[in-house]
Amino acid sequence: MKVLKFGGTSVGSPENMRAVMNIITAEKEPKVVVLSAMSGTTNSLVDISSCLYKGDKEAAKSLIEELKLKYTKVVTELFSSEEYKGKGQDVICRHFDLLKEQTEGDFSEIKEQIILAQGELISTALFTYLLQENKIKTALLPSLDFMRIDEEKQADLKKIKELIKPVLAQAGDQDIFIAQGYICRNANGDIDNLQRGGSDYTATLLGAAINAEEVEIWTDIDGIHNNDPRFVEKTKRIENLLFVEAAELAYFGAKILHPLTILPAKDANIPVRLKNTMNPEGEGTLISNDKTIAGLKAVAAKDGITAIRIRSDRMLMAYGFLRTVFQIFEKYKTSIDMITTSEVAISLSIDNNKNIERIVSEIKEIGDVEVDNDYTIVCVVGDMIAGEKVFSKQVFNALEGIPVRMISYGGSRYNISILIKSEFKKATLQKLNKLFV
Ligand code: ASP
Ligand code: MG
DSSP: OEEEEEOTTTTSSHHHHHHHHHHHHSSOSOEEEEEOOOTTHHHHHHHHHHHHHTTOHHHHHHHHHHHHHHHHHHHHHHOOSHHHHHHHHHHHHHHHHHHHHTTSSSOOHHHHHHHHHHHHHHHHHHHHHHHHHTTOOEEEEOGGGTOBBOTTSOBOHHHHHHHHHHHHHHHOSOSEEEEESSEEEOTTSOEEESOTTTHHHHHHHHHHHTTOSEEEEEESSSSOBSSOTTTOSSOOBOSEEEHHHHHHHHHTTOTTSOTTTHHHHHHHTOOEEEEETTOTTSOOEEEESSOOOOEEEEEEEEEEEEEEEEEOGGGTTOSSHHHHHHHHHHHTTOOEEEEEEOSSEEEEEESOOTTHHHHHHHHTTTSEEEEEEEEEEEEEEEETTOTTOOOHHHHHHHTTTOOEEEEEEEEETTEEEEEEEGGGHHHHHHHHHTTTO
């Protein structure tokens, strides 16, 4: 069985929902379809919760009414028959009554979680009715019955595997199973979620739980591109990526996948294909553990990086110095992204400046510190040392004319990271793009 996930834009209007219906019924094989909330909904639900945290019940209620109006319109356009328009209206009334109930009395985290869950609950209920109106054999798999996170709020795949079995057995023989993305229950059994953008993660967790043959993530772009189209013309779709390469790109802001998404698929060796709902014929990008072509595949960039250089004569021929430095960062829960060292100095980069003053004052006790803001990490991804070929030379040659603050090469064979002032980002991405053509 395949798992197909459709994001907020893919189910963002009655027209798009019908496009999704056509895509999932094009092939006969049974499949699980994971849906996000309609686009904009989770944002509105977050706004409603923040009003309630501030005690502004009236503002929350008017946001709820506004959202309800939007959904009432969706229902009238989505269904053809009076029967299903009625069923759709019942869904809306039920969920919006529940939303209004959360505005009564004191607000709490539990109420917040109930509010945040409504987007996916509504989109899947309406979509199930749409399929039924079109005589498609379908059943809803309620994600709150099997998606679980543990005490540490990490996905609990073992539990999910266990819980999904009876749910699937009860759903019986169907062509399409529908499940909510994003929502789950926590270790206390309360409603919770997999964090914003978490529906992708639902899809790969579910894929791993049922040992799916493939997970497809349907969005509104043709897969992962090899560069950032906002800065570079003629970017190209990447056909194949390794999971390790996709993980590097996801961290560096190639904002296509929720960064945790690939882990369950990688571990269970289930290929993940990224597809475009607006262009279903397109091949998209396939992420897998299979060996793919050697060479450079993509660049991505992450802004807002701080560069720190620590110099100390104490480092000369001594051991344990790095440990002392790292402990200071650990103490302030600040993760280090890049690091290079010489005999008497260390350069490193962080993307979270929150505790920088306290960190610097502690480091000053062991050496001199320089801190510079407004840096960008540019990350080049691909198999750098495939066979006889070594691609680092091409990367370094392409960087001619760019003042580079740090280079990290060899940490993984799939990545070279380059730290530059953010003002050189566009030029760097453009120069590196020449490597792909
Ligand atoms: N609806 C949730 C969000 O907007 C989850 C998702 O779309 O993946 O973050
Ligand atoms: Mg999304």
